[in-house]
Amino acid sequence: MKVLFVLTSHDKLGKTGEKTGFWIEEFAAPFYLLKDNGISITLASPKGGQPPIDPKSEEPDFQTESTKRFNEDKETKAILSSTVKLDKVNQGDYDAVFFPGGHGPLWDLAEDKNAITLIEDFIKNNKPVAAVCHAPAIFKHTKNADGTPLVSGKKVTGFTNGEEEGVQLTDIVPFLVEDMLKANGGVYSKGDDWASYAVEDGLLITGQNPASSELAAELLLKRLS
Numbered sequence: 001m002k003v004l005f006v007l008t009s010h011d012k013l014g015k016t017g018e019k020t021g022f023w024i025e026e027f028a029a030p031f032y033l034l035k036d037n038g039i040s041i042t043l044a045s046p047k048g049g050q051p052p053i054d055p056k057s058e059e060p061d062f063q064t065e066s067t068k069r070f071n072e073d074k075e076t077k078a079i080l081s082s083t084v085k086l087d088k089v090n091q092g093d094y095d096a097v098f099f100p101g102g103h104g105p106l107w108d109l110a111e112d113k114n115a116i117t118l119i120e121d122f123i124k125n126n127k128p129v130a131a132v133c134h135a136p137a138i139f140k141h142t143k144n145a146d147g148t149p150l151v152s153g154k155k156v157t158g159f160t161n162g163e164e165e166g167v168q169l170t171d172i173v174p175f176l177v178e179d180m181l182k183a184n185g186g187v188y189s190k191g192d193d194w195a196s197y198a199v200e201d202g203l204l205i206t207g208q209n210p211a212s213s214e215l216a217a218e219l220l221l222k223r224l225s
Helices: 024-035 065-071 074-080 113-124 135-139 161-166 177-183 210-224
Strands: 002-006 040-045 096-099 129-132 198-201 204-207
Touching (some): 024 065, 024 129, 096 113, 096 135, 096 210, 113 135, 129 210, 135 177, 161 177
Parallel strands (some): 002 040, 096 129, 129 204
Antiparallel strands (some): 198 204
16 A cells, blocks of 8 residues: 655745744654554655744744654664655555644745645546545645535535644735635544544545644544554
8 A cells, every 4th residue: 555645845934034844743643553563654845855844843842752853863863764756646655645734825836836636636537535634724625526616515624713823923924724625525533632632524534633643544544454
């Protein structure tokens, strides 16, 4: 089984002058869970090469067993430093796709035509699409074959308005994930802020926040096996 991971290439947190990118926990936990279960993983990003790591996700408070493992893992760091360019990726080579979050995807992956086409191709070919935390931003413009939003009528979750308020970025982000999913007709639900919560509906698997990344990957693994 082969799974494609798509990471953000965006590193600017709006006009704050601060850096953003992908959240390490949301990459590391799913990556190791799938890898340890024999899944072959390819990493891609819009610009290719090293995707930006959100510096906040490297702070001591946010370290987990998975991030500690990543910090010691030279082999995975080397793979991460040379992600494939997204426009060179073909869904036919993979069984599923996983999008880790972090604030970066709100700016690039949500609007990236290659990402949009790729997601729609996975769905058309009956393959699962998983996204966690801010990565459900990818469903902003994705459509079904009939032109309706991909999440319309589907059970979904993603970073909550309350969580965005908690990190004081409500007025910085280009849009709120929760609001967008609801506006696109998604049947949005959530657990407690910062608690692990993920939902599966057909080919869509979504996780609410960093704590949900492993659960989302478990749902994907179950689906693949």
